[in-house]
Amino acid sequence: MTNTKYRQRMVGYAPMYKKHNNETGKLFLWIFLAVICIIGVVGGGWFWINIINKLPDIEEIENFNFKQATTITDRNGEVLYRMFEENRQYVAYDEISPYFVK
Numbered sequence: 054m055t056n057t058k059y060r061q062r063m064v065g066y067a068p069m070y071k072k073h074n075n076e077t078g079k080l081f082l083w084i085f086l087a088v089i090c091i092i093g094v095v096g097g098g099w100f101w102i103n104i105i106n107k108l109p110d111i112e113e114i115e116n117f118n119f120k121q122a123t124t125i126t127d128r129n130g131e132v133l134y135r136m137f138e139e140n141r142q143y144v145a146y147d148e149i150s151p152y153f154v155k
Contacts, residue, residue, distance in 0.1 A: 122137035 120139065121141045121143060122135050122139075124132050125134040125136070126132055
């Protein structure tokens with residue numbers, strides 16, 4: 054007998070959470086997508102202005118005149134190739150002979 058009273062109480066039981074309307078979920082989805090798109094456009098614009106526009110021209114890179122020797126090394130640090138027109142190397146001022154400086 055108590056079992057039927059329990060069932061009768063459960064029929065009228067209202068859940069504690071409110072079921073969201075499907076329209077509300079769609080609205081939040083569209084707002085989220087709009088925010089992501091705005092962030093992408095603003096980020097892309099920043100990238101274009103600050104990064105892409107400051108890159109050198111391709112012709113400048115192709116016609117670059119090496120003043121200092123370029124060394125290509127392997128992963129162990131051993132020199133594989135040296136590319137240069139003039140075999141110049143950077144030397145600190147302290148390492149230059151005083152007779153050469155005068």
